[in-house]
Amino acid sequence: METVVGIEDNDDGKFEDSGVDRSSSALSSPKQISNPIVYKLVRVEGDGRLVPATDDEVMEVGDFLECENSEMHVVADTGQSLECISIERSSSGNLRLECSEGTAEADLGKLNAKLQYIEQILEKVKEEEKQRVSCGSPVHSHVNIDSQCSADKFPVVDGKVQSENQETPSIASSLNYTHSNQSGSTDQCSRPSEGVIESGSSASAVYSNLKPDLSMSDGEICLDKLSIRELHELFKVTFGRETTVKDKQWLKRRIAMSLTNSCDVSATTFIVKDNKIVRKFEDNSGNMNAASLITSETMTEEEDVNFKDSSAVKAREIDDNQVVSETKLRNHSMGYGLEDENHQTDQRAAKRIRKPTKRYIEELSENESREHSPRLLISNRTAGHGHVSPTSYVRPAARNAFSELRTYVTRSDSLGGSDVQIPCVSRVRRSRPRKDITSLMKFHPIGMGEAAKLSNKLLEHSSDADSEIPDNVLKSSSEPVKEKQCPETGTVELRPELRPKRADPFSHTSDDDIVTVPTAKGGMRRKHHRAWTLVEVIKLVEGVSRCGAGRWSEIKRLSFSSYSYRTSVDLKDKWRNLLKASSALTPSPADDGINSRKHGTAPIPEKILLRVRELAEMNSQVPPSYSSNKFAAGAGSLHGGDRSGYL
DNA sequence: CTTAGGG
DNA sequence: CCCTAAG
Numbered sequence: 001m002e003t004v005v006g007i008e009d010n011d012d013g014k015f016e017d018s019g020v021d022r023s024s025s026a027l028s029s030p031k032q033i034s035n036p037i038v039y040k041l042v043r044v045e046g047d048g049r050l051v052p053a054t055d056d057e058v059m060e061v062g063d064f065l066e067c068e069n070s071e072m073h074v075v076a077d078t079g080q081s082l083e084c085i086s087i088e089r090s091s092s093g094n095l096r097l098e099c100s101e102g103t104a105e106a107d108l109g110k111l112n113a114k115l116q117y118i119e120q121i122l123e124k125v126k127e128e129e130k131q132r133v134s135c136g137s138p139v140h141s142h143v144n145i146d147s148q149c150s151a152d153k154f155p156v157v158d159g160k161v162q163s164e165n166q167e168t169p170s171i172a173s174s175l176n177y178t179h180s181n182q183s184g185s186t187d188q189c190s191r192p193s194e195g196v197i198e199s200g201s202s203a204s205a206v207y208s209n210l211k212p213d214l215s216m217s218d219g220e221i222c223l224d225k226l227s228i229r230e231l232h233e234l235f236k237v238t239f240g241r242e243t244t245v246k247d248k249q250w251l252k253r254r255i256a257m258s259l260t261n262s263c264d265v266s267a268t269t270f271i272v273k274d275n276k277i278v279r280k281f282e283d284n285s286g287n288m289n290a291a292s293l294i295t296s297e298t299m300t301e302e303e304d305v306n307f308k309d310s311s312a313v314k315a316r317e318i319d320d321n322q323v324v325s326e327t328k329l330r331n332h333s334m335g336y337g338l339e340d341e342n343h344q345t346d347q348r349a350a351k352r353i354r355k356p357t358k359r360y361i362e363e364l365s366e367n368e369s370r371e372h373s374p375r376l377l378i379s380n381r382t383a384g385h386g387h388v389s390p391t392s393y394v395r396p397a398a399r400n401a402f403s404e405l406r407t408y409v410t411r412s413d414s415l416g417g418s419d420v421q422i423p424c425v426s427r428v429r430r431s432r433p434r435k436d437i438t439s440l441m442k443f444h445p446i447g448m449g450e451a452a453k454l455s456n457k458l459l460e461h462s463s464d465a466d467s468e469i470p471d472n473v474l475k476s477s478s479e480p481v482k483e484k485q486c487p488e489t490g491t492v493e494l495r496p497e498l499r500p501k502r503a504d505p506f507s508h509t510s511d512d513d514i515v516t517v518p519t520a521k522g523g524m525r526r527k528h529h530r531a532w533t534l535v536e537v538i539k540l541v542e543g544v545s546r547c548g549a550g551r552w553s554e555i556k557r558l559s560f561s562s563y564s565y566r567t568s569v570d571l572k573d574k575w576r577n578l579l580k581a582s583s584a585l586t587p588s589p590a591d592d593g594i595n596s597r598k599h600g601t602a603p604i605p606e607k608i609l610l611r612v613r614e615l616a617e618m619n620s621q622v623p624p625s626y627s628s629n630k631f632a633a634g635a636g637s638l639h640g641g642d643r644s645g646y647l
Numbered sequence: 648c649t650t651a652g653g654g
Numbered sequence: 655c656c657c658t659a660a661g
Contacts, residue, residue, distance in 0.1 A: 529655070553649055568649070573655070576652090 530565055532574055534605065540571055540578070541608055544615050549575060575612075582613035 228248055236242050239254075532540075543555030552568035552575075560566050 550650070569651095569657095570655075572650075572652095 534608075536560075536563070536566065537574070537578065537608055540574055541611055541615065543571070544575060545611070549615065578609065578612045579616050582609040582616060 228246060232242070245254075539559040540555070543559040547554045547558065552571045555571055556566065556568045560571065
């Protein structure tokens with residue numbers, strides 16, 4: 001924590017400094033490609049005066065903007081296009097949207113959609129308040145919604161810079177927001193002048209507005225002041241959904257993160273800010289996040305492997321992102337745009353260092369499932385890409401920030417690193433350390449290079465999982481007869497195991513539910529026994545009947561392709577057990593049914609055992625080579641009328 | 648790598 | 655389930 005503080009301070013200082021730097025840099029570099037989009041929401045009074053929009057307006061817009069940002073970022077990233085969207089209300093009262101694109105490459109579709117959305121919002125506002133909104137006019141207070149500006153340089157861009165450098169394609173979104181405050185938090189945040197640093201550039205002020213940048217204290221205060229209800233509202237606005245969480249800390253952190261994330265890349269500044277905020281939270285309640293981060297990064301040797309792995313992975317990911325961002329920053333400074341790479345080179349503000357991260361995080365926290373893999377993949381990819389050039393830094397200020405940041409992130413155990421990344425980490429963690437992740441981690445505990453691999457793996461697994469589900473379902477449905485005997489087994493087992501797995505691609509990968517723990521020897525051992533389900537047993541028996549006992553690998557391929565666990569060895573072992581059971585059972589057929597059930601030890605239906613015995617006999621009678629073939633198997637199944645049903 | 652068998 | 659030897 002101490003470290004963190006220090007870092008924060010640095011960042012802040014840097015940030016402040018950077019404020020100036022940023023402006024200068026922005027000015028200096030004509031080409032800042034990716035600028036945040038700035039939305040200014042202002043109402044024009046009858047007399048032509050500009051009035052800050054109301055909170056509601058702001059909120060709405062803000063929400064929108066935030067949402068947009070992410071997408072916008074993408075656009076910007078991909079293309080350098082500069083897009084300037086202005087929403088204007090004509091005197092007639094009509095709302096007009098203007099969209100100018102610096103580059104044709106930009107994704108207009110998205111932009112337009114968003115614009116429309118904005119338009120709607122504006123319309124709404126108009127109707128409700130009958131006020132006019134004009135954009136482009138500089139307002140004293142802007143709320144910078146777009147976090148993208150995150151980068152040191154960017155922040156500046158938003159308000160002033162942009163106005164100054166119109167040529168710059170940067171898009172900044174600044175929201176003007178009413179001073180009247182609904183909630184103190186917003187208000188305070190919005191007021192840049194108050195808290196923040198007045199670095200010579202107005203930009204800083206603007207920048208500070210939404211971003212916690214001002215000062216942690218501001219940001220914190222803002223959130224802190226809010227009541228839970230207010231926080232809920234804010235949450236809703238931010239995430240577009242309600243939350244039932246009553247934990248104030250959680251809400252605050254979440255919101256703060258959201259803001260940060262939206263800023264995304266700006267890792268440095270923003271993150272720092274966030275960090276502060278986050279950090280504060282941490283102090284109160286969120287130690288875990290920081291701790292986890294630290295742990296992962298710092299302690300490699302932690303005993304808790306799972307935990308460590310997961311965190312490590314996360315850290316790694318972050319690193320990658322950071323690296324990438326860094327690289328990009330250096331190369332493209334502001335424009336992160338993929339396309340831009342060639343074009344832009346040097347120094348632009350680094351805009352989005354961590355966009356990927358953000359997304360990744362978001363996903364982790366909010367979505368489970370498949371989306372993950374893709375994202376992960378992307379991020380990995382990006383990271384890889386970024387790797388290439390680590391060397392030159394664009395601006396001193398930025399550089400410092402980055403370097404510091406990076407350092408921390410990368411290797412650091414110190415809080416500083418955590419600071420920057422904490423948001424991410426915490427998010428991830430918050431979502432809950434899922435086994436999937438853990439498993440994922442396992443796969444690529446070591447290097448990011450593996451990331452790609454990992455992602456691939458995940459994908460594969462996911463596909464497997466898919467196949468698996470159907471398979472299971474099919475089986476269960478197809479084998480009603482058997483289930484009769486032990487309905488619960490089939491049903492219960494099947495559902496729980498399979499379902500969960502499917503949900504998680506990751507878990508799927510390594511072992512689904514089963515967590516493996518490293519053994520002293522180095523081998524991974526299954527933590528939990530995977531109880532053999534009736535379905536599995538049936539499959540096994542069927543497989544044996546088809547392929548013959550001993551051809552486990554083949555059986556596995558045929559019947560257990562969907563089960564990533566259950567190795568051929570497992571099949572063999574299980575078969576061995578089945579044989580044992582069947583042989584034991586054989587002597588007293590009478591008790592079969594009863595016996596197995598009563599004991600409870602043998603959930604396996606008698607029928608199956610019977611069949612097993614038959615198979616065993618068959619095998620014994622006929623040499624495996626001969627009998628093992630399909631024909632023999634078919635005969636066997638035929639032999640037992642009952643069994644054929646379930647088989 | 649897959650089997651087979653023991654622990 | 656794990657581990658190991660053997661083909």
